[in-house]
Amino acid sequence: MQPKLSVITIVYNNVKDIERTMLSVLNQTYPNIEYILIDGASGDGTKDIIYKYKSRLAQFISEPDKGIYDAMNKGLSLATGDYVLFMNSGDEIYAPVTVAEVFDTAAAADIYYGETEMFNEQWESLGQRRHHSPENFDWQSFKYGMSISHQAIYVKRSLAEPFNLEYKYSSDIDWIIRAAKNASSIVNTHSYVAKYLVGGVSKKKHLASLKERFRIFTKYYGLVPNLINHIFIAINLAQYYIRHRRTND
Template sequence: MQPKLSVITIVYNNVKDIERTMLSVLNQTYPNIEYILIDGASTDGTRDVIYKYQSKLAQFTSEPDKGIYDAMNKGLALATGDYVLFMNSGDEIYSYETVTEVFDSAASADIYYGETEMFNEQWQSLGQRRHHAPEHFDWKSFKYGMSISHQAIYVKRNLAQPYDLKYKYSSDIDWIIKAAKNASSIVNTHTYVAKYLVGGISKKKHLASLKERFRIFTKYYGLIPNLINHIVIAASLATYFIRHRKTND
């Protein structure tokens, strides 16, 4: 029997992108998808777009929330699938065959993950993320940075704890590490699984987001190892920009 996937989309005042995201889910060839949409009481016409597809949604709520992770927790509480995937407004499942390909890659994994392609506001491809998905992933894999994007990871629902609301910008990192810590089988699908719109809240609040990430990594990896890891991250980042500057010159 094919596992049931709960896809959760949260949105607030994003009339420009919401339909594109919804269609990437609704047009999947995979037959066993439960689509949950959580709107934060949008006022810009977003809800009118959602209403066009309401009959195809398993759950739809539109009410004020206490931020992105509170909205994601609402979606998680409504989910009944074997697995959960967060595909927030502006992002897309990579192709219409992606979910089928993910579950065909291996049977009954605790976590599936894959690669992400980045896009700008004009929906022009920026190519692969700087952090490529690691060949093998476990809870320690984030020590040199978030190597898997949140849109590119399918997690068994019984491993998916609520997001910790004390983190405003990087609770998704804490959430993935917790799930990975309790997972016994994690499968690399070796394929692109998501398209990501750059410029989310963690980019707009970049310094605050980095501080939160440091706290989260310290919690799991320890302060001294985390400091050493960040020196490696800084060196890697400098090398990346030097290499790309030479390429562009």
């Protein structure tokens, strides 16, 4: 029997992108999807677009929330699927066959993950994320940076604990690490599974986000190892920008 996937989209005042995101979910060839949409009481016409597809949604809530991760927790509490996937407004599941291909990769894994393609505000491709997905992923894989985005990871619902609201910008990293710590089988799909719109909350509050990530990594990996790892992160970042500048010259 095909596992049931709960796809959760959260949105607030994003009339420009919400339909594109919703159609990437609703147009999946995979038949066993439960689509949950959490809106933070938008007032810009977002709800009008959502209502066009309301009959195809398993759950729809529109009410004020305490931020992105509070909204994601609301979606998680409503999910009844075997797996959960967060596909927030502005992002897309990569192609109509993506979910089917993910579950065809292996049977009954605890976590499936893949690669992410980045797009700008004009929805022009910026190519692969700077942090490529690791060949083998576990809870320690974030030591050297954000290796998997939450749009590109399918987590067994039994492992999906609520997001920690102590973190405002990077709670998804903490959430993925906790799930991975409890997972016994993690499968790399070796394919693109998500399209990511750059410029989200963590980018707009970049310094605060980086500080929060440092706290999270210190919690799991220890302060001294984390400081050492950040030296490698800085070196890799410098090398990336040097290579990138050369290719653009």
